[in-house]
Amino acid sequence: MMSSSRIGGINVLRKKDTQGSDSAGQVEAERGLEAAQTDTGVPVPADELEFDDHLPGKTDNAPFRRRDFFDLSPEDVTVHKTSDPVLARRKPVDLKPALGVLCFLLIVGAIIAGIVLIWPSSKARVPNLVGKSLSNAMETARENGFIPTVTGWGYSEKISDGVVISQRPESKKVAKKGSGIALEVSKGPRPETGAAPGVPATIATAPSNQENASVGPLSSKIVTIDPGHQALPASQEWSDPGMSKRIAPDNGGRGVATGNAECLVTLDIALKLKNLLEKDGINVVMTRETSTIDLPEVVRADIANNASSDLYVRIHCGNSEDPSKTGVDTLYPAKNKWTEPFYEKSKEAALFIQEELVNSCGIEDLGAMNGYDMPGLNWSRVPVVEPQAGFLTNTKDDNLLAGDQFRWKVAWGLRNGILKYFNSP
Numbered sequence: 001m002m003s004s005s006r007i008g009g010i011n012v013l014r015k016k017d018t019q020g021s022d023s024a025g026q027v028e029a030e031r032g033l034e035a036a037q038t039d040t041g042v043p044v045p046a047d048e049l050e051f052d053d054h055l056p057g058k059t060d061n062a063p064f065r066r067r068d069f070f071d072l073s074p075e076d077v078t079v080h081k082t083s084d085p086v087l088a089r090r091k092p093v094d095l096k097p098a099l100g101v102l103c104f105l106l107i108v109g110a111i112i113a114g115i116v117l118i119w120p121s122s123k124a125r126v127p128n129l130v131g132k133s134l135s136n137a138m139e140t141a142r143e144n145g146f147i148p149t150v151t152g153w154g155y156s157e158k159i160s161d162g163v164v165i166s167q168r169p170e171s172k173k174v175a176k177k178g179s180g181i182a183l184e185v186s187k188g189p190r191p192e193t194g195a196a197p198g199v200p201a202t203i204a205t206a207p208s209n210q211e212n213a214s215v216g217p218l219s220s221k222i223v224t225i226d227p228g229h230q231a232l233p234a235s236q237e238w239s240d241p242g243m244s245k246r247i248a249p250d251n252g253g254r255g256v257a258t259g260n261a262e263c264l265v266t267l268d269i270a271l272k273l274k275n276l277l278e279k280d281g282i283n284v285v286m287t288r289e290t291s292t293i294d295l296p297e298v299v300r301a302d303i304a305n306n307a308s309s310d311l312y313v314r315i316h317c318g319n320s321e322d323p324s325k326t327g328v329d330t331l332y333p334a335k336n337k338w339t340e341p342f343y344e345k346s347k348e349a350a351l352f353i354q355e356e357l358v359n360s361c362g363i364e365d366l367g368a369m370n371g372y373d374m375p376g377l378n379w380s381r382v383p384v385v386e387p388q389a390g391f392l393t394n395t396k397d398d399n400l401l402a403g404d405q406f407r408w409k410v411a412w413g414l415r416n417g418i419l420k421y422f423n424s425p
């Protein structure tokens with residue numbers, strides 16, 4: 001039987017006598033006690049074992065035995081054995097396979113990071129440029145880190161002027177950034193004999209009073225002539241191969257009195273100069289012989305570069321906000337890291353040409369001077385000059401330029417300057 005007394009707010013149950021008890025709770029409690037004794041193997045004094053926290057609402061004061069580890073006395077803790085045999089026999093976890101997988105994942109991750117971080121910075125996929133307009137193709141190539149170069153031209157009945165018809169390397173191939181993409185560009189349908197639309201019907205023939213052509217060292221010389229501007233709208237361009245700044249499109253001037261387009265005047269002078277130079281035995285490369293073509297300055301420079309020209313002559317007319325400005329001048333590149341290799345040669349050629357232009361044309365000498373931020377000069381890799389033969393914004397100059405005879409004078413002055421440059425030591 002159990003009796004209960006209250007000590008310090010805790011009901012303490014004391015085991016007086018287990019015999020004769022028929023209460024189910026009491027039997028359970030006794031079983032618990034026996035189990036505890038079995039587990040520990042140490043008999044526990046009943047006085048110390050059996051107690052019960054007061055639980056609100058608990059009416060049955062039947063005793064029970066807690067068998068927690070924390071119930072054990074300090075001496076019992078040392079000999080306590082867990083009743084769970086599974087825990088005791090659990091095998092130690094083998095970490096080797098997990099470490100192997102982790103190492104493998106780290107190596108794969110490092111390779112992927114290398115591909116993602118390093119590979120794209122040095123190589124890129126070649127963009128598709130075929131079918132694009134030349135200026136668009138060159139822009140796209142540069143945006144993707146490549147250097148576009150026009151290496152060939154082809155006539156096509158189906159494709160209009162200035163469209164890329166093939167490229168090397170082909171698109172989607174992986175190539176080193178900074179490497180070149182060679183472009184072949186359409187010249188449109190093969191021109192019929194006669195003047196192209198929009199081009200003056202002048203057939204360039206040299207005046208009969210010209211000196212005999214000198215044959216000799218000049219036959220190894222190559223001059224690329226670029227008639228400035230075009231009839232088609234020009235596009236924005238980069239100032240130099242370092243793409244320092246964007247240069248607004250320059251569609252050329254128009255005669256203030258005649259309305260003549262600069263692109264037609266320059267083309268006529270260029271064809272006359274070609275005629276004269278070829279009679280001197282000089283090899284001439286023309287960037288254009290029609291005005292209905294889209295040729296960015298960069299492409300024109302590339303034509304001169306690819307021809308390994310001894311001199312690149314860009315023919316222009318002057319344009320000024322001041323209508324009284326008249327005369328001839330000759331531009332050569334400003335000195336920068338791109339023009340530095342051919343700066344002195346360009347300057348030398350410009351001085352000869354300016355001198356002979358003034359002699360031949362008989363109008364005001366505005367001198368030879370540097371041209372700044374000019375794509376046509378900065379993209380060249382050969383000596384380059386840009387003579388400006390009279391101002392279309394000046395009535396007198398415009399009327400002169402409208403005359404065939406004056407344009408021959410300009411061509412003659414250019415020819416004499418070029419020969420002096422080639423013959424100078």
Ligand SMILES: [Zn+2]
Nearest residue numbers: 228252316317
């Ligand atoms: Zn111009």
